[in-house]
Amino acid sequence: MPDKNADPGVGTEIHGAVRVIRIDRPAARNALNPALLDALAEAFDAAGRDSALRAIVITGGTEVFSAGADIDALGGHTAATYPGSVNRRAFDAIRATPLPVVAAVAGYCLGGGCEIALGCDLIVAGDTAIFGQPEINIGIIPGAGGTQLWAPRTGAGAQAEAALTARTVDAWEARRIGLVDRVVPSAHVIDAALHLAHEIATKAPLAARAAKKAMRAPWSAPLGASLDAEVQIMSGLLASADAHEGVAAFLEKRRPRFEGR
Amino acid sequence: MGSSAATLSIAPGTGDADLAGAIRRALRDREATALSLQGDVAAGTDDAQAFARWVMMLADAPLPVAVAAGGELGPRGLALLLLADIAIVDETAAMPNPTSTPALAALAARALGPVGARRLVFGAADPVATLVASGHAERTADPEAAMAARIAALGSPAEARRRRAALNASRHLNFSEALDFDLWFHTGKDA
Numbered sequence: 001m002p003d004k005n006a007d008p009g010v011g012t013e014i015h016g017a018v019r020v021i022r023i024d025r026p027a028a029r030n031a032l033n034p035a036l037l038d039a040l041a042e043a044f045d046a047a048g049r050d051s052a053l054r055a056i057v058i059t060g061g062t063e064v065f066s067a068g069a070d071i072d073a074l075g076g077h078t079a080a081t082y083p084g085s086v087n088r089r090a091f092d093a094i095r096a097t098p099l100p101v102v103a104a105v106a107g108y109c110l111g112g113g114c115e116i117a118l119g120c121d122l123i124v125a126g127d128t129a130i131f132g133q134p135e136i137n138i139g140i141i142p143g144a145g146g147t148q149l150w151a152p153r154t155g156a157g158a159q160a161e162a163a164l165t166a167r168t169v170d171a172w173e174a175r176r177i178g179l180v181d182r183v184v185p186s187a188h189v190i191d192a193a194l195h196l197a198h199e200i201a202t203k204a205p206l207a208a209r210a211a212k213k214a215m216r217a218p219w220s221a222p223l224g225a226s227l228d229a230e231v232q233i234m235s236g237l238l239a240s241a242d243a244h245e246g247v248a249a250f251l252e253k254r255r256p257r258f259e260g261r
Numbered sequence: 262m263g264s265s266a267a268t269l270s271i272a273p274g275t276g277d278a279d280l281a282g283a284i285r286r287a288l289r290d291r292e293a294t295a296l297s298l299q300g301d302v303a304a305g306t307d308d309a310q311a312f313a314r315w316v317m318m319l320a321d322a323p324l325p326v327a328v329a330a331g332g333e334l335g336p337r338g339l340a341l342l343l344l345a346d347i348a349i350v351d352e353t354a355a356m357p358n359p360t361s362t363p364a365l366a367a368l369a370a371r372a373l374g375p376v377g378a379r380r381l382v383f384g385a386a387d388p389v390a391t392l393v394a395s396g397h398a399e400r401t402a403d404p405e406a407a408m409a410a411r412i413a414a415l416g417s418p419a420e421a422r423r424r425r426a427a428l429n430a431s432r433h434l435n436f437s438e439a440l441d442f443d444l445w446f447h448t449g450k451d452a
Contacts, residue, residue, distance in 0.1 A: 127430065172434070175438075183430065188445040
């Protein structure tokens with residue numbers, strides 16, 4: 001049953017252990033304004049604190065993911081205000097959530113919308129999806145990961161082309177260059193993302209969070225430090241009850257019963 | 262819901278940029294079963310970038326593309342026929358010089374496979390006959406009736422678009438992923 005919260009343009013639903021966070025501002029093609037970004041940040045923070053959740057799906061529905069930031073809102077910033085803005089806080093919150101996040105993307109996924117998707121762990125694209133960073137067309141650059149987060153998925157060339165030419169890529173090309181992980185009919189993009197999220201939700205929750213933490217280490221540290229971090233995270237995980245249960249279940253040829261401790 | 266096409270009649274003198282714009286607008290019709298193109302097919306190419314734009318729009322169109330052509334075909338006519346899911350030519354259709362068609366190798370290989378593409382690229386004496394013989398195009402004395410019958414056979418707009426989406430997926434995704442893509446149409450509400 002949908003449980004639309006009070007914040008403008010963001011809704012949430014629960015599907016078992018998966019929370020669906022929905023950008024819901026269709027009249028503005030899901031453009032990101034400060035109120036919506038604030039609500040998104042809160043939704044991600046709340047999901048991260050909910051120990052019953054195992055994964056998140058973020059979507060804009062089956063027509064449009066997000067056409068990007070409200071240009072009016074961007075225009076109000078100065079060099080002094082942007083770093084402390086709700087933009088920064090919202091994108092940080094999306095990337096910082098400890099839960100695995102699957103983006104379900106159909107239609108336009110541009111600018112800040114694309115940066116939201118790229119902040120997720122997996123991206124399921126509908127066949128109508130169009131990705132791009134058009135910021136350079138208005139004399140700015142992507143300011144929430146769009147100059148950094150294409151490259152780990154696509155390599156430096158596609159990153160540079162996106163940031164320097166604003167060329168868009170459709171779902172098929174996005175799959176070909178590794179920008180997205182699945183392409184499905186747009187009408188089914190949320191179902192497909194939920195399917196993937198539920199698959200993740202069946203895995204050991206501590207391990208899923210630990211894997212995400214380890215995979216994200218390179219985002220904040222050089223490779224050597226990231227590899228060290230991976231070792232530290234793995235060391236801690238080996239002591240968990242879930243790890244013992246997983247090993248025992250494997251040896252006993254049965255399904256594991258993970259409890260998240 | 263019945264079957265009806267969004268029809269684009271290409272007027273003589275239409276340049277590639279105008280054709281690209283007209284195709285973009287026609288593709289916005291969400292109720293159409295197919296996009297049907299006819300009219301002046303004798304033109305060449307006056308803008309390579311615009312030509313590439315309309316070729317890509319038709320190649321990845323979200324609905325079936327139907328093309329009817331007659332008389333002497335120019336590069337545009339051959340390109341349109343090669344991009345068509347439903348290609349119909351009348352008894353006067355002919356093309357003297359197919360190799361002048363931009364992107365002929367890519368278009369022909371996509372539509373006809375490597376053997377048919379070689380025939381066109383290396384100078385088929387009668388390219389329209391090659392398209393007909395390969396089964397890609399249908400030659401008829403009454404293109405209008407043939408087009409109507411083929412479009413009617415596509416079924417509802419939703420069904421026609423599902424099939425076209427699956428076809429697009431089969432071209433762009435590997436076999437396993439294309440299979441998964443198509444199977445979504447056979448689950449839940451689409452089953």
